[in-house]
Amino acid sequence: MKTKLTLVLLIAFSFLTNAQSxxxxxxxxxxxxxxxxxxDYNDAYPYLQNMRKTCPSYHKAIYIYGEFILKDKIDNAQIVADKEAFVKDLVVLYGEHDxxxxxxxxxxxxxxxxxxxxHKMxxxxxxxxxxxxxxxxxPESFTSARALYTYFELFVDDYEAEKKGIELQQVFDKYDEITEKLELEEKGLSDELDVLxxxxxxxxxxxxxxxxxxxRNEYNLEQFSTVKSSMDAKIVxxxxxxxxxxxxxxxxxxxKTDVLWLKRAAExxxxxxxxxxxxxxKISEQLHKLNPTAESAYLLGVAAQRAKNTTKALEYFNQSAQLxxxxxxxxxxxxKIATMYGTGNKTQARTYAKKALAAKPSFGQAYMLIAQLYASSANDCGKTPFEKRAVYWLCAQYANKAAAVDPALKATASRQAASYNASAPSKTDIFNEGKAGQTISxxxxxxxxxxxxxLGR
Structure with missing residues (x-):
């Protein structure tokens, strides 16, 4: 009876303690x-620390708000040792959250x-x-451009320092893996941007x-573009x-039977x-034999282009684009097809540039190409010198479109648009010709x- 009574009392005490807790x-x-x-992060801090000790799994808000509280402590710490202690504690908090x-x-x-x-720690x-x-x-939460570059940079540094037994193939594999991640993030951002x-x-x-x-998407796309350029410079x-x-x-x-290796090597x-x-x-043909895809068709197109077999190259590229x-x-x-036609067949070049834009409205390079094609035709379009130079206004419009839709091209396209406008008729020319507000076809x-x-613009 004594044992049973003790057990009942212990259970009751435990229940009461848990309820109070x-x-x-x-x-x-x-x-x-x-x-x-x-x-009021200073006032919140004691409650954060108490909950981390006594009921760390009570609510996720402990960690969501705890991050803000400790970041505030870090930002306002006056003593280096205190700042470092709060940094270490925030690292611990992140671990507790997980x-x-x-x-x-x-x-x-x-x-x-x-x-x-x-914090250089x-x-x-x-x-x-x-x-x-x-x-x-x-990987789904690894979206920081800076973190992705740092990850690659540290890996290459270890390879160059001959640490951890890293081989050249592993460096290439890491480059490919991170590049694929960057392209995945870019795709998500640019797809959203295309809708807008x-x-x-x-x-x-x-x-x-x-x-x-x-x-935000334009900014992030610019950051990812910078990371890719920096990675290229690191591995060059x-x-x-x-x-x-x-x-x-x-x-x-x-x-030769490893499809992923063949694909990455050819690319x-x-x-x-x-x-x-x-x-x-040799690699491209083997890849297409094992696994014919849009990518392998593209690579065969490149090989045919290098062999100066333009007809075959265009056939493969069209096949690739359709797939x-x-x-x-x-x-x-x-x-790429548009650039192959280039100034030799401007109509076809523009057709494929517009196909690129139909597929992806934020593909600014296509707008830039159309602007360049039009600029190369300035002397062939228009009856008078004024009309010929008026083509450059149209070129500037396309360059400005490139700047508007493609963050990575913004600076280059804006400079090019300014250059086109400088080649167009001046205000004096417009006044002398009496053409202000008129349409030139x-x-x-x-x-x-x-x-x-x-004239006022």
Whole structure:
């Protein structure tokens, strides 16, 4: 009886303690959220620390608001040791968030790495470890352009320092993996941007939320473009034709049934202008034999182009463009076809440039190409010197469209538009000709028209 009574008392005491603890947690979370929302982070801090100790799994708000609280502590710490202590504690908080709320999608491993980088704390191996974990286990939340570049940079640094037994093929694999991730993120951003650009083209007004989304996506696309350029600069000395060709020749027999290896090898040889070597054709043909796809058709097109078999190259490129379902890749192939026609067949070049834009409205390079084609026809379109120079206004319009839709081209396209406008008739010319506000039609192959600017503009 004594044993049973003791057990009942223990259960009752435990129940009462848990109830009191839950009441305290419920009270603490209210104060934590209330003080955090009003940005009274010093007042919120004790409640955060108490909940982390006594009921760390009570509510996810502990970690959502805890991040803001500790960041405020870091920003306002006056003593270096205090700042470092808060940085370390925030790293711990990120880990606790993942422990008690796994799969939260907050990207805490990336946050740990960037926090240590920002405050020049932790070793390179520690930072790389967090980034590597994030890339392999939570890639959907690894969206930081800076983190992606740092991840690649640290890996290449280890290779060059002959650390961790990293081989050249692993560097190429890491480059490909990160590039594929960058392209995936770019696709998501540019697809969203295309929807907004179509609304603008249809003269529909964007909401404030859509305007902010457009600006954010344009900024992020510019950042990803910078990262890709920086990665290329980092790897350029490791991937010259002199190094790539013997490297792939040595490995071909071993890897000739590995579709992913063949694809990446062919794409790297093509991107580094090593596609004139017979090895490129050999790899591309083997890839198309094993797995005929839009990508393999494109690579065979490149090989045919290098062999100066333009007809065959155009056949493969058209086949590739039709097979691609990805709008960006489809646009790139149509643009390549457009450049092949170039000034030799301006009508066809424009047709394929417009096909690229139909596939992807934010593909600014196609607008730039059309502007260049029109500029090369200035002397052939128009009856008078004034009309011939008026073509440049049309060129400027297309260059400005490129600047508007493609963040990566904005600076270049804007400069080009200014150059075209400088070649167009001046205000004095407009006044002397009496053409202000009139429409000039270009009845040559261009088949478009331009309205002469009014003198006040």
């Amino acid at each position: 839950n009441d305290k947690c419920a009270e603490d979370i209210q104060y934590l959220v209330q003080f955090s929302k009003s940005k 422990k008690y709320y796994p799969g939260n999608g907050a990207g805490n491993s990336v946050k740990k790495a960037l926090l240590l980088l920002d 932790g070793t390179k191996d520690e930072v790389y470890g967090y980034l590597d974990t994030a890339f392999k286990t939570e 650009l179509n609304k603008i083209e249809a003269q529909e007004e964007l909401s404030d939320k859509e305007t902010r989304l457009k600006e 000395l490791l991937s010259t034709c002199e190094k790539l060709i013997p490297f792939y020749q040595k490995t071909f027999e071993e890897k 790297r040889l093509e991107s580094k202008d090593c596609d004139s070597d017979p090895l490129f054709t 691609f379902t990805d709008a960006t890749k489809k646009a790139k192939v149509y643009y 270009f009845n040559c192959w261009i088949g478009e028209s331009i309205t002469v600017p009014n």
